Amino acid sequence: xxxxxxxxxxxxxxxxYYRFLCELEENxxxxxxxxxxxxIMRTTASQVRQDLNCFGGxxxxxxxxPVTTLKNEIIKILxxxxxxxxxxxxxxxxxxxxxxxxNFSKMGVEIVGIFDSNNKIFGxxxxxxxxxxxxxxxxxxxENHTDVAFLCIPKxxxxxxxxxxxxxxxxxxxxxxxxxxxxxxxxxxxxNVHLSDIMMTLCYCMNEGKNE
Amino acid sequence: xxxxxxxxxxxxxxxxYYRFLCELEENxxxxxxxxxxxxIMRTTASQVRQDLNCFGGxxxxxxxxPVTTLKNEIIKILxxxxxxxxxxxxxxxxxxxxxxxxNFSKMGVEIVGIFDSNNKIFGxxxxxxxxxxxxxxxxxxxENHTDVAFLCIPKxxxxxxxxxxxxxxxxxxxxxxxxxxxxxxxxxxxxNVHLSDIMMTLCYCMNEGKNE
DNA sequence: TAGATTGTTAATCGATTAACAATC
DNA sequence: TAGATTGTTAATCGATTAACAATC
Numbered sequence: 001x002x003x004x005x006x007x008x009x010x011x012x013x014x015x016x017y018y019r020f021l022c023e024l025e026e027n028x029x030x031x032x033x034x035x036x037x038x039x040i041m042r043t044t045a046s047q048v049r050q051d052l053n054c055f056g057g058x059x060x061x062x063x064x065x066p067v068t069t070l071k072n073e074i075i076k077i078l079x080x081x082x083x084x085x086x087x088x089x090x091x092x093x094x095x096x097x098x099x100x101x102x103n104f105s106k107m108g109v110e111i112v113g114i115f116d117s118n119n120k121i122f123g124x125x126x127x128x129x130x131x132x133x134x135x136x137x138x139x140x141x142x143e144n145h146t147d148v149a150f151l152c153i154p155k156x157x158x159x160x161x162x163x164x165x166x167x168x169x170x171x172x173x174x175x176x177x178x179x180x181x182x183x184x185x186x187x188x189x190x191x192n193v194h195l196s197d198i199m200m201t202l203c204y205c206m207n208e209g210k211n212e
Numbered sequence: 213x214x215x216x217x218x219x220x221x222x223x224x225x226x227x228x229y230y231r232f233l234c235e236l237e238e239n240x241x242x243x244x245x246x247x248x249x250x251x252i253m254r255t256t257a258s259q260v261r262q263d264l265n266c267f268g269g270x271x272x273x274x275x276x277x278p279v280t281t282l283k284n285e286i287i288k289i290l291x292x293x294x295x296x297x298x299x300x301x302x303x304x305x306x307x308x309x310x311x312x313x314x315n316f317s318k319m320g321v322e323i324v325g326i327f328d329s330n331n332k333i334f335g336x337x338x339x340x341x342x343x344x345x346x347x348x349x350x351x352x353x354x355e356n357h358t359d360v361a362f363l364c365i366p367k368x369x370x371x372x373x374x375x376x377x378x379x380x381x382x383x384x385x386x387x388x389x390x391x392x393x394x395x396x397x398x399x400x401x402x403x404n405v406h407l408s409d410i411m412m413t414l415c416y417c418m419n420e421g422k423n424e
Numbered sequence: 425t426a427g428a429t430t431g432t433t434a435a436t437c438g439a440t441t442a443a444c445a446a447t448c
Numbered sequence: 449t450a451g452a453t454t455g456t457t458a459a460t461c462g463a464t465t466a467a468c469a470a471t472c
Contacts (some may be wrong), residue, residue, distance in 0.1 A: 015409035061430040062472040079419030092316030093313030156249045191414040197227035202403040207291030273454040274448040
């Protein structure tokens with residue numbers, strides 16, 4: 001797995017390759033050409049070959065790519081076999097949706113703790129995971145290995161919470177707030193999901209061309 | 213508002229400009245230079261000026277950009293003043309989180325209907341909006357103008373639902389499913405949110421560099 | 425073998441950054 | 449006026465696409 005700086009554009013496409021390869025596998029397709037994969041992905045055969053070649057020669061000339069092998073390689077490349085432990089902070093609407101609605105086991109990720117500041121919901125469970133007092137965060141993390149934190153809290157609470165997490169050695173974040181984690185902690189690894197930004201982009205696109 | 217094809221990269225940054233300009237306005241800052249804005253946005257002054265100039269000369273040499281004016285221009289550019297009417301399909305975890313947790317009025321968007329196929333929740337409300345039987349979709353849309361649909365349903369239901377919506381003349385989608393709307397309807401305007409893809413990208417980044 | 429299809433290099437395209445004259 | 453800062457053009461950088469020799 002030669003890892004000489006893969007661009008973010010390539011990485012962002014990997015989950016899509018993974019999804020489509022899973023579908024092909026389910027349909028008992030055992031090989032696929034870059035052309036066919038490109039068609040499914042709505043891109044070019046060139047891009048498919050360039051992308052996959054970042055990680056090694058998984059294809060065979062005249063044959064294409066073996067579906068299952070390639071799928072398994074992408075699992076390893078993405079690290080879906082790593083069994084990451086996650087904690088979720090903020091059991092509000094979005095936090096609950098994430099914890100209850102997503103299939104993390106498919107990605108080798110496990111939510112091991114859920115925290116909130118609202119004492120009315122302490123002890124409630126989401127998917128059999130108890131909601132704990134955010135004040136017990138430090139003691140929990142000292143006893144339970146944690147790889148990544150999902151931030152589903154109001155923006156006002158974010159700076160303080162991230163500081164506490166960072167001080168506990170947690171540097172990986174899935175951030176649903178508008179707090180700029182990387183601005184404050186340049187070595188943090190962050191994926192931001194700014195739903196309202198995406199909604200506004202959609203507003204633009206709906207509006208586009210309709211201006212005179 | 214000269215609209216000769218603005219690139220998607222620029223559009224995706226507009227909501228961030230908007231957010232930071234709102235913050236500046238709240239702090240009673242009345243002007244800002246491209247350099248200062250770049251610092252806040254963690255980009256370059258060059259990019260800020262290039263971006264803003266796509267839409268016209270909002271700045272003044274030697275002075276910078278007037279915060280409130282610029283903010284209001286971006287509202288118009290994004291179309292946050294259009295009062296779009298949305299319907300939400302699927303009142304499960306993510307649908308509920310979207311309907312209950314987001315501040316759409318800030319973006320000039322209003323959810324006017326929520327639909328689901330589960331008769332156990334018909335009549336329940338989210339933010340005072342009643343959950344209706346998906347079978348009443350057609351009659352509802354014929355009586356109520358609808359600009360955009362939020363798709364928060366399982367993938368299996370997506371193809372059929374999108375077909376019904378498309379046939380009702382709805383071509384704008386906020387898509388939380390993995391169904392490929394544009395593949396099927398090339399003239400549809402779609403923003404996809406693939407949360408599991410983002411999570412996998414984060415897995416990669418957490419994994420990165422840790423491979424020998 | 426002939427046909428298919430890869431891996432990889434070269435060409436193109438687009439986005440970002442730098443530079444600087446214009447001007448408030 | 450001098451200093452600041454824009455608007456805009458040119459240079460650079462990166463990502464995508466095209467082309468083709470290698471080879472299964």
